Amino acid sequence: MPELPEVQTIITDLNEKIKGDTVVSFWTDWGKTIKNKSAERFTKEIGGRKILGVRRIGKNIFLDLSGGKTLYIHLKMTGHLLVKSSKLKVKSDGKNYFDDKVNQYVHHIWKLKSGRTLEFSDLRKFGKIVLEDTDKINFLKEIKALGVDAMSEEFTFAKFHEILDRKKKSPVGLLLMDQNLIAGIGNIYRSEILFDAEILPTRRIETIDLLERKKLYASIGKILKKAIKYRGTSDSDYRDTSGAPGGYQKIARVYRRDKQVCQKCGTIIKREVLGQRSIFFCEKCQK
């Protein structure tokens, strides 16, 4: 499940591996993923374009291309991007992660001038590919609707305070995942952030005082930064551009740790449903 830290890991890797490269051709066996034009037209329009740089807003990936176009990709639940080179198939630790089962669901391939390929593996085919004018990207309705990116400079405490005040009745565990308020946090990190902030997911915003708000704000930055350092969470499908798993699942405190003991207090970690999704918490550590 790629959230902000996973997407940031991908962005960093792509800028290292394919920035400056040029798209030679494109192949797909699932054209439905390409949203604003036919696969044929997409293929025709992307050929010959140079990759100028890769950036993101929340979980949305943008590859800015020459000629004023941007390739916009959303990985949704099971998508991840692989960069393969014609020669070297093995990572520094000697493993060829590309052969892992989770990397076998490649439905879209961009062939690059260098001989590398950018491949989109997407088991459940929920992913989204859009080729649009660079200056129109910010006006796409789904991009325009996005809230402030959780790792951007504009996400100040004052801004967070204002966002909280807009949703006084909402459980805090729901607000954190709302991309149109704060972009980047999903199901994994909402649980981890709330554990770090010692706040129960079901707490209504209006009951959270200033001190707790400050703690929660700090936890968002702290947990996301830590998750980026660990190259994201690979509990199931997510892999980096080498096909290798991230490491955050090894240090997660509550996510998918229900029925296990809390590392802080020894209480059994609970799992409930909030917003149709699992939420994990320690009812003793979190108030």
Place this chain on the structure above:
DNA sequence: AGTTGTGTTGAAGA
């Protein structure tokens, strides 16, 4: 073997 859970997001329903 059929059912259920998985989780992101847009769209449809209330």
Place this chain on the structure above:
DNA sequence: ATCTTCAACACAAC
């Protein structure tokens, strides 16, 4: 308007 539910889809686990 705003909240809730569902569909997109494949697969593992029960």
